[in-house]
Amino acid sequence: MKIGFIGTGNMSGAIIKGIIDSKFVDASDVHLYDRNVDFAKSRAEGFGANATDTATELVEAVDYILLGVKPHIIPAVVKEIRDSLAKNDKVLISIAAGTSTESILKTVGLANMEQSIIRVMPNMNVMVGEGASAVAGNENATEEQVEFVKDMFGTIGKSWVLDEHYFSAFTAISGSMPAYVFLFIDSIARAGVKHGLTKAMADEIATQAVLGSAKTLQGTDDSAWTMVDKVSSPGGTTVAGLLELIDEGFISDVVAGVDATVAKDIELGKQK
Numbered sequence: 001m002k003i004g005f006i007g008t009g010n011m012s013g014a015i016i017k018g019i020i021d022s023k024f025v026d027a028s029d030v031h032l033y034d035r036n037v038d039f040a041k042s043r044a045e046g047f048g049a050n051a052t053d054t055a056t057e058l059v060e061a062v063d064y065i066l067l068g069v070k071p072h073i074i075p076a077v078v079k080e081i082r083d084s085l086a087k088n089d090k091v092l093i094s095i096a097a098g099t100s101t102e103s104i105l106k107t108v109g110l111a112n113m114e115q116s117i118i119r120v121m122p123n124m125n126v127m128v129g130e131g132a133s134a135v136a137g138n139e140n141a142t143e144e145q146v147e148f149v150k151d152m153f154g155t156i157g158k159s160w161v162l163d164e165h166y167f168s169a170f171t172a173i174s175g176s177m178p179a180y181v182f183l184f185i186d187s188i189a190r191a192g193v194k195h196g197l198t199k200a201m202a203d204e205i206a207t208q209a210v211l212g213s214a215k216t217l218q219g220t221d222d223s224a225w226t227m228v229d230k231v232s233s234p235g236g237t238t239v240a241g242l243l244e245l246i247d248e249g250f251i252s253d254v255v256a257g258v259d260a261t262v263a264k265d266i267e268l269g270k271q272k
């Protein structure tokens with residue numbers, strides 16, 4: 001299969017690297033287009049992939065087209081390529097937040113009502129092969145097409161087929177989550193600085209503690225809550241801090257943050 005990327009920024013770059021490094025596709029089957037053509041060309045050169053001068057050329061050259069542009073750019077790009085889409089049996093993949101397959105189908109227009117569209121919500125951790133991506137096909141997408149895209153994102157982390165109805169929730173607990181975890185790590189490090197550590201040292205320690213905790217949790221059948229109990233020695237340091245965190249609203253603050261993310265994703269979707 002040949003895969004094309006329109007918009008070759010951060011997310012596309014990470015996905016391209018992952019699918020080539022894992023040999024999911026050969027670099028010669030990857031085609032890139034960006035509005036900054038020279039940028040796409042230098043990216044392509046780095047990966048050993050191909051670059052095209054226009055978006056429509058890219059559509060002609062590939063089987064799957066990933067839209068790697070910001071959500072507000074999606075309509076313009078889709079309008080630009082819709083005539084070439086109409087002539088061909090291609091699959092569109094969108095990773096844009098707050099953008100439903102239905103809204104893309106409307107942009108594609110009446111001539112393309114059979115268009116297969118697959119929506120994916122990855123997260124930034126695809127950059128290190130530890131992404132968490134949800135995949136949903138519209139009613140035109142075949143099971144094989146959805147599985148292909150799920151496997152594609154499975155090469156750069158974990159991927160799940162998920163009903164599109166849950167995408168706002170998934171965006172909150174996975175797509176946006178790296179930012180919240182970075183904030184958590186920074187908060188821990190700042191507390192370390194308060195108690196005399198240098199910021200650089202505290203950043204490194206907090207990052208390793210979070211990484212190790214995630215790995216420990218992945219390696220056990222125990223729930224996160226059970227693991228909280230396992231770290232908390234009777235009368236010890238952890239339970240003292242834990243009770244203070246809960247008392248200060250840690251759980252409800254996290255839930256409120258997720259609620260706000262979900263609400264924004266729904267709002268963005270309604271604007272389309």
Ligand SMILES: NC(=O)C1=CN([C@@H]2O[C@H](COP(=O)(O)OP(=O)(O)OC[C@H]3O[C@@H](n4cnc5c(N)ncnc54)[C@H](OP(=O)(O)O)[C@@H]3O)[C@@H](O)[C@H]2O)C=CC1
Pocket residue numbers: 006007008009010011012033034035036068069070071073076077095096097121122123124175
């Ligand atoms: N960042 C994240 O953590 C996540 C992002 N996403 C989604 O991924 C998508 C891409 O985000 P990200 O990679 O961060 O964005 P970037 O800005 O890094 O990349 C977008 C690229 O598309 C180019 N571009 C802009 N307009 C056009 C056009 N008309 N035709 C072709 N190329 C164009 C941009 O060029 P220029 O720089 O010149 O504008 C840029 O190179 C977004 O829809 C976002 O919602 C999803 C999950 C996580």
Ligand SMILES: O=C(O)[C@@H]1CCC=N1
Pocket residue numbers: 097171175176
């Ligand atoms: O902030 C955003 O809109 C995108 C979606 C998920 C992560 N970043």
